[in-house]
């Protein structure tokens with residue numbers, strides 16, 4: 001009864017852009033929620049100390065919550081941090097807490113510091129009775145050790161790009177980082193998906209960014225573009241994805257289309 005083909009092995013998708021406010025979290029939670037509504041099972045890992053993905057999925061993330069911090073730094077099993085999202089059955093998430101803000105420094109001296117998430121996720125997935133089709137890792141706005149852990153654990157990268165000034169700023173550094181990760185940490189990693197976000201069709205600038213990104217990335221950029229809408233920005237204030245908050249809104253439809261494209265294309 002799945003609407004899209006389901007992957008036979010788990011697709012682990014790191015949602016990365018070292019710029020803040022470009023739509024990483026919004027895209028991670030809404031694409032995951034859309035895939036689950038289409039019949040997949042998905043897990044979101046919140047690696048941003050801000051905890052915005054946890055909030056949008058209705059997952060408590062006060063300081064005492066068992067979180068991705070405990071998984072990365074204390075080697076607590078990921079299963080102990082995973083909670084059921086209020087968004088939909090089949091969507092689970094491991095929250096972050098504010099402790100994660102110090103994790104880059106705490107991880108630095110540790111053994112196999114780049115591979116801690118990968119090891120924890122592998123153990124978690126191996127122990128599941130039912131398949132997890134998608135894992136989305138919501139990364140912080142930096143290329144530090146948290147994001148490196150996401151790159152090491154992932155099979156692919158989703159890069160959201162905001163239709164704004166300096167849209168491609170930092171992209172060269174990000175692509176260089178991915179190349180270094182492939183050479184030294186995770187040869188299987190691929191930039192599979194670029195997603196244009198916060199598109200405003202009334203502005204020349206938005207249209208120029210779309211052209212520029214499509215020239216630069218070709219088919220890696222999804223055909224679907226996420227519009228800038230008030231409903232998308234309101235939803236997290238209610239602890240919801242836009243798919244729960246206003247399922248027939250243009251923003252929800254756009255995220256459903258983006259999810260469908262990702263599912264149809266399959267793993268890189």
Ligand code: ADP
Nearest residue numbers: 020021022023024025026198227228229232233
């Ligand atoms: P990041 O995770 O990259 O920092 P977010 O996903 O948190 O970015 O988005 C930044 C802000 O923009 C948030 O307040 C979010 O609600 C808002 N936002 C994201 N996408 C849209 C959109 N398509 N339309 C309107 N607001 C959006």
Ligand code: MG
Nearest residue numbers: 024025048052
């Ligand atoms: Mg974010």
